[in-house]
Amino acid sequence: MGRIDFLLSIVYLLLFPGFLFLFAFSLFAEYLDRKIYARIQRRVGPPFLQPFADLVKLSAKEDIVPEKAEHFMFTAAPIIGLAAIFAAFLYLPIVSTTGLHSFNGDLVVVLYLLTIPTLAMFLGGWYSGNVFGQKGGMRVASLLFSYEIPFFLALLTPALLQGSWKMADITRFEAAHPLEFIVSLLGFFIGLIALQGKLERLPFDIPEAETEIVAGPLVEYSGRRLALFRLARDAEMVVGAGLIAVVFLAGPEPILPLEPVYLSWLVAALVFLLKTLFVIFLLILLKSAVARIRTDQMISFAYQWLIPLTLVQIFIAIIVRFFGGI
Amino acid sequence: MAHVKLPIGPQHPALKEPENFTITLDGERVVDVDIRIGYTHRGIEKLMETRTYTQNLYLVERICGICSYAHVENFTQNVEEILGLQIPKRAEYIRTLFLELERLHSHFLWLGVAGHEIGFDTLFMYTWQDREVVQDLLEMISGNRVNYAMNAIGGVRRDVSQEHRKKVLEGMDYLEKRAEFYKNIALNEKTILARAQNVGILKPQVALRLAAVGPTARASGISVDIRKDDPYASYLDTPFEVITTDTNDVLGRVVVRVLEIVESIKIIRYLMEHLPEGDILKKAPRKVPEGESISHTEAPRGEDFHYLHSNGTEKPERYKVRTPTLANLPATAEMLKGTYLADVPIIVAAIDPCMGCMDRVLILKNGQEKPGELISGEKLRRYGIKWYAERGWDA
Numbered sequence: 001m002g003r004i005d006f007l008l009s010i011v012y013l014l015l016f017p018g019f020l021f022l023f024a025f026s027l028f029a030e031y032l033d034r035k036i037y038a039r040i041q042r043r044v045g046p047p048f049l050q051p052f053a054d055l056v057k058l059s060a061k062e063d064i065v066p067e068k069a070e071h072f073m074f075t076a077a078p079i080i081g082l083a084a085i086f087a088a089f090l091y092l093p094i095v096s097t098t099g100l101h102s103f104n105g106d107l108v109v110v111l112y113l114l115t116i117p118t119l120a121m122f123l124g125g126w127y128s129g130n131v132f133g134q135k136g137g138m139r140v141a142s143l144l145f146s147y148e149i150p151f152f153l154a155l156l157t158p159a160l161l162q163g164s165w166k167m168a169d170i171t172r173f174e175a176a177h178p179l180e181f182i183v184s185l186l187g188f189f190i191g192l193i194a195l196q197g198k199l200e201r202l203p204f205d206i207p208e209a210e211t212e213i214v215a216g217p218l219v220e221y222s223g224r225r226l227a228l229f230r231l232a233r234d235a236e237m238v239v240g241a242g243l244i245a246v247v248f249l250a251g252p253e254p255i256l257p258l259e260p261v262y263l264s265w266l267v268a269a270l271v272f273l274l275k276t277l278f279v280i281f282l283l284i285l286l287k288s289a290v291a292r293i294r295t296d297q298m299i300s301f302a303y304q305w306l307i308p309l310t311l312v313q314i315f316i317a318i319i320v321r322f323f324g325g326i
Numbered sequence: 327m328a329h330v331k332l333p334i335g336p337q338h339p340a341l342k343e344p345e346n347f348t349i350t351l352d353g354e355r356v357v358d359v360d361i362r363i364g365y366t367h368r369g370i371e372k373l374m375e376t377r378t379y380t381q382n383l384y385l386v387e388r389i390c391g392i393c394s395y396a397h398v399e400n401f402t403q404n405v406e407e408i409l410g411l412q413i414p415k416r417a418e419y420i421r422t423l424f425l426e427l428e429r430l431h432s433h434f435l436w437l438g439v440a441g442h443e444i445g446f447d448t449l450f451m452y453t454w455q456d457r458e459v460v461q462d463l464l465e466m467i468s469g470n471r472v473n474y475a476m477n478a479i480g481g482v483r484r485d486v487s488q489e490h491r492k493k494v495l496e497g498m499d500y501l502e503k504r505a506e507f508y509k510n511i512a513l514n515e516k517t518i519l520a521r522a523q524n525v526g527i528l529k530p531q532v533a534l535r536l537a538a539v540g541p542t543a544r545a546s547g548i549s550v551d552i553r554k555d556d557p558y559a560s561y562l563d564t565p566f567e568v569i570t571t572d573t574n575d576v577l578g579r580v581v582v583r584v585l586e587i588v589e590s591i592k593i594i595r596y597l598m599e600h601l602p603e604g605d606i607l608k609k610a611p612r613k614v615p616e617g618e619s620i621s622h623t624e625a626p627r628g629e630d631f632h633y634l635h636s637n638g639t640e641k642p643e644r645y646k647v648r649t650p651t652l653a654n655l656p657a658t659a660e661m662l663k664g665t666y667l668a669d670v671p672i673i674v675a676a677i678d679p680c681m682g683c684m685d686r687v688l689i690l691k692n693g694q695e696k697p698g699e700l701i702s703g704e705k706l707r708r709y710g711i712k713w714y715a716e717r718g719w720d721a
Contacts, residue, residue: 040448041447041448041451041452042451042452042455043451131330131331131332131333132332135330135332135351135667202445203445203517205445206668209445209668210339210340210445211339211340211442211443211444211445211671212340212667212668212670212671213332213667214338214339288447288448289448290446290515290516290517291441291444291445291446291449291515291517291518291520291521292444292445292446292517292521292668293517293520293521294520294521294666294668294669295354295666295668296354296666297520
């Protein structure tokens with residue numbers, strides 16, 4: 001038994017639903033992002049394999065480290081960012097009620113791991129030795145709290161309703177009580193908006209605003225390192241959307257007890273995929289309907305609207321809990 | 327934090343053409359702006375002295391890719407004035423039609439560029455698709471999408487048929503609906519308002535002092551429009567209104583341009599319904615007698631000013647062009663001070679800059695601008711020969 005468990009873990013980790021799956025899903029998500037965005041704008045959009053082709057081509061390109069850049073940090077930043085996201089993905093429940101590991105508090109670990117790519121962006125920009133990169137890095141760091149606090153608090157709501165920090169418990173509870181989604185609807189939308197900020201997408205793509213500071217932290221990156229950063233960005237979108245799908249939309253639940261076991265795994269993975277894609281679709285819609293706002297506007301938006309609304313949502317959750325739950 | 331100098335340009339995604347705005351930043355605030363031009367001077371004025379008037383028709387058109395027709399209209403008006411040539415009424419109407427179609431496509435293009443500068447790419451794609459309608463109409467009548475080669479000295483080269491009139495009117499119906507749609511977006515979309523309202527303030531007295539022109543001035547409540555102030559072509563016959571707003575900001579410049587689209591559509595409808603019968607071209611002599619003339623037109627970006635000095639031959643002695651962008655640059659420097667870095671691209675874009683058209687030669691000494699100095703043409707020629715010889719580029 002021990003050996004089979006070990007082998008299964010390896011398959012889980014490397015192939016499905018581990019790294020290879022995340023890699024493919026991230027590129028697919030980027031394809032969808034670009035294609036739907038293009039169709040909304042009445043453009044044709046890229047062919048299916050374009051994100052993969054971009055990645056391969058970028059990896060083959062000359063990779064330059066500027067003289068003024070700090071070599072070690074400049075190289076480490078994209079790797080750390082990507083590693084943190086891949087690690088976070090392993091904790092999401094995809095094929096069954098649990099991820100690779102499940103323990104009380106795994107939700108907090110995932111949230112924490114999802115903060116690291118932001119830090120990697122800041123460090124990469126700061127150590128690139130370019131004035132645009134440093135400006136972008138400063139923007140990344142100064143915006144961190146404006147979306148991180150609402151994101152944490154919004155994802156706290158379902159945990160409060162259920163009384164557990166374990167994602168497996170939250171999804172099980174939600175599958176049993178569909179009404180719970182309505183109670184946490186406000187939190188769902190706040191989570192979406194905050195995730196958009198976390199992913200630095202419109203209207204919050206302030207750190208890499210092309211027309212202002214060229215590409216912000218990424219301005220000096222090229223070749224393999226840029227490819228890693230871009231892959232990290234796609235994977236972050238998938239994991240972030242997946243996390244929202246798990247916490248608010250019950251992730252892979254309801255899991256059907258099918259025979260043989262792997263069939264039920266596949267169905268669960270499909271349910272998870274559809275829910276994640278739904279969240280990504282909402283993110284794309286938001287992106288295509290707005291202009292970029294300014295740093296000061298984003299901070300005041302976060303503190304005047306997002307955070308108070310999140311507190312309202314938490315208050316609702318506590319009241320509902322107090323009067324005997326759903 | 328110490329002040330940071332950020333070079334916007336000569337190569338920067340916000341600028342479509344190479345000019346340099348060195349911005350001194352305190353955090354995200356702009357403390358000072360230093361505009362340096364001269365990166366894309368093309369020497370068209372000098373080149374014109376070596377071409378005949380007919381050849382110059384085509385050269386003048388290539389000063390600008392967007393308001394090409396305003397330039398060629400100025401040139402023909404100048405030559406016709408010295409020749410004392412009165413062009414046929416029908417030709418005047420057709421010229422006005424082209425001036426207004428050009429304004430339409432320029433304003434649609436600008437709306438898209440402005441959207442892009444604030445990251446609203448969906449608006450960018452939408453407006454540029456609608457702009458295609460105007461471009462198709464221009465191509466249908468003149469055979470060209472950008473440089474129409476429509477004018478000749480003494481009239482226009484192609485006539486507008488009944489079929490054309492019908493198509494133009496259909497196109498106007500479609501564009502009117504779209505203009506209404508964009509007006510709604512500009513006035514109601516929250517993120518656009520956040521980025522355009524109270525941004526790039528230009529007070530009326532400052533606009534007057536710095537001699538701002540075109541939509542930039544009209545958004546500060548100054549009613550300047552050459553079409554009304556000094557009517558040319560058939561603007562005297564055509565009823566239309568000068569659009570102004572008093573918000574003094576980028577949003578005002580958006581609103582002025584969108585409403586001007588609506589006005590242009592009205593003008594085009596009027597022209598198509600009242601197009602007089604008759605000739606479209608009068609024969610003009612090849613040689614132009616000695617004389618001087620100025621002409622100005624209201625290009626989509628503002629007042630476009632041309633000066634011609636002829637010497638009795640078939641080539642001009644001196645030709646001088648001042649495009650609206652040059653007139654608006656001092657005002658831009660004023661608008662940029664005290665704003666956020668994030669607002670710099672949209673403020674610069676709001677004057678609808680066309681750098682290549684306005685550029686001047688700038689002589690630098692040790693990286694510093696030299697104080698003004700007059701050089702004779704002969705001295706400049708020798709300087710040029712020496713400059714190339716020093717670098718071994720001369721044959």
